[in-house]
Amino acid sequence: MQPTKGKPAAINSKTPQYLVTLAATLLVFAGGTTIGWSSPALHRYDEKNSTLPIHPSTAESSWISSLLTVGALIGALPSGYLADLFGRKRAMQLVAVPLLVSWVMIVFAQTVTLVCAARLIAGISLGAICTLVPMYINEISEDSIRGILGSSFQLLVTSGIVFEYFIGAVMSYNTIAYSAAIVPVIFLFAFCGCPETPTYLLKKGRREEAARSLQSLRGIGSDISKEMQGLEYDLEAKSGPRMSFIKALSLRENRMGVIISLGMMFCQQFSGINIVVFYASKIFNAAGSTLDPQVCTILVGLAQVVATLISLFLVDTAGRKILLQISAASMVVLLSVLGFYFKLKDGGEDVSSLSLVPIVALVSYVMLFGIGFGPIPWMMTGEVLPDDIKSICSGLAVSTNWTLAFVLTLSFQSVTDTIGNAGTYWSLAAINALSFIFITFVVVETKGKSLQEIQQELAGKKSQPDQLV
Template sequence: MVEKYESVAGSSQSSLEIATDRTPLLQDHRTAMGEKNIGISQQTLVSNAGDVTNKAKKLPQYAAGLASTLGALAAGMVLAWSSPAGTDGVNLSGSYDFSISPNQFSWISALVPLGAATICVPIGILADLVGRKTAMLMLVVPFMVGWALIIWANSVVMFYIGRFITGLSGGAFCVTAPMYTAEIAESEIRGSLGSYFQLMLTVGILLTYALGMVTNMFQLSIISAIVPLIFFGVFFFMPETPTYYIKKGNIDAARASLIRLRGPRYNVEPELLAQRQSLSETAENRGSFFTAIKSKAAIKGLIIAFGLMFFQQLSGINAIIFYANSIFNATGTSLSANVSTIIVGVMQVVAVFVSSLIVDKLGRRILLLVSNFVMFVTALIIGIYFYLKNNGHDVQAIAWLPLVAVCGFIILFSLGYGPIPWMMIGEIFSSQIKGIAGSSACLFNWLMAFVVTKFYSDLVNSVGMAIPFFIFAAVSAVGTVFVFFVVPETKGKSLDEIQQELGGNPVVAQQGMKA
């Protein structure tokens, strides 16, 4: 992952001293690759060391990050597609002129996270083989196939297959987009760029909610199919990550990528050398994967990652997103379910945007704690409302309460538990195990999403709306305790410092890494 060294003006070492300290590494690479593939000289570093105004540009990094997360926009539209379909898919049946049972509709909704779970591990391997950028561009193909099956569906089976395939593509972006943004960003803006994934996901959800008010399900599916093509057209012109090129031994390409991302006047050599040394020493000291995965830092990282994913999904977020329309229909409020859903979507987008601005200032841990606590309170309120309503109490005077509570839940989820678990996957694992460990956490996340999405409607039909929200509230309460005692703060820390805090050995002594 991209690591940020101090600027030349504030560094305790000059660029020449950094280069001199790394001389054994350069000699090793010259022997292995040839002098021309390195292209680094002390003369170059000396000439750049005098430029005290040398600062990396942020705009190219933000542009590349946003372009990569257009795939998350497409994934968000896949997730929210079942909400405009109406309670038990009544609007979907009306658009396609064949009947769909409540159980069939629950499978149409739930096959998305199941498809996403299927791709989590393979996409990590593919991204290492062909590159992050190429792998993400390739995802457009299954996206289009899946939407084509949905658009021209003439049976429930075609919906099943189409939703599974679009879920597969959406889930793949949950692995590749955070990986891409983490590897192109300086540490001081890594948190903000990491939040872009969740931001664009929520924009996709809101867009689907809004389109669902003015289009039928057939038209909505056509519009949803266009978004992956827009992503392809924009992201095609973005650079591959420097980290991928360094892993492949293509140092010239890594340098060119860094120059595009940091600006032509920025001295990329110290950062390039730091990444090369970190990856080189990791490779030399790695041993077997099975040895590394048993290390203290790896085990604690897995506990944190799997714990965050468990509490994220069992909080009930996907039940709310997938079934928002039917939840608001059940409240009995005079405000239409469609309008309520739009309000929730807007709140979600605003909250994630705010999160992207403050995550590198307030930190990950405090946002997770506040997010979890408020999710507990709001889910409990929703559960109490439906309990009173289902037991014959007059709740007309507080019919507004579920909308306010759902908005509160969504806002605080989007500030903390939405973006931060995905962001921390890229931070808490060493590069040695990051691919498989991160993909495994993603797989677990989507399996939990499948469980919640599939059995939420079954549970509601069996015991009513109150019990599921009481369960969600209990999970969020336990999640608050988990974050307080287990999850460390990673704000402004280098990846090496995070590994040390988790109990690992430093790969390289890094300086000036604080954001």
């Protein structure tokens, strides 16, 4: 198909992909608000002059916070099945509804039990969001910008968290919930005109719809014939009787995809990020900082947003692997510095001259996590998992991530009481060193490669693009 003279801007236009991704990640922003809600909400519960009908105990506050992660690990597992049953688009629209319901429950809740139920429901939606949105973005993106579009997931999560921190610092309890409830409504309106993914439509035998979807994503004047041919070739190569999940793992590319996706989720959580984020104000206080706890929380959130923005512009140029290596190596150094500081402080040494060290180390740690281990594991899960097991394994990877988050945040205080602050941070540094080794020797670079080429590399073969012509 020849382009119309005088209209070259329409050829291979990436604008539709950016707009569709923006609409899709509004759901991710909504998920981020559920994560950010607990910090300002619990602060409101604890205020002495609070007129709220709810006054949770310390144990109940802990459950209000942790039930979100419990719900997320529950919601992640069946979301891949929903994506195959209803389609990626429809499944995303469905999970926005219970998210909205959870905010309505929080506004009208008169008991702690109802708030806990709302948090569990929100968590179930959050787990599904973490599975469905990266899958959708991967399947609509062309190879050259798949990294920047995939990184938008983490950017919108952290933006949603920081948004809720800011609102929570200046608005009333109910206004915090109202502001968050608006987001899934906006998503439902913005996303209704977006297409289903071409990959899903081809899997369902709806070729004409798949072609229309791909054309709308690439621009009206673009030539999609080669890309359609590539998608159909990949689908035909995997056609035939559907093999069991266990048998599918006998294939090297499938096995490696699962190892990489689960391994990166393990590395992400054992980097210690949720511990640092959830206990940021306590770390600042332990270091002798006089900053308001809410200000500390906002600083940490902003550091994540800035770092993810940096990653957004580097991931398709520098590559995924080098950013992960920089992230892991930097966190080893910064966590070691934190451990050394607390070793001196808890040992009775005068550390007044080093008061800025833990603050700088903490903010730098959050930023360097955000450059690599924040966005890339979510994005690469969709890249390395083959279509035939992607739905199951994406849910498994996300569920693993939230399970580890729950276990680590729940056990952090007891671990710290047992081995001390220094021992805790040094242990996390050691785990990050192992993560560096895993990234270096196991994870493959996916920058600029088609999903078919990635599968061939995982299978131990050289890519053969001539087969697609």
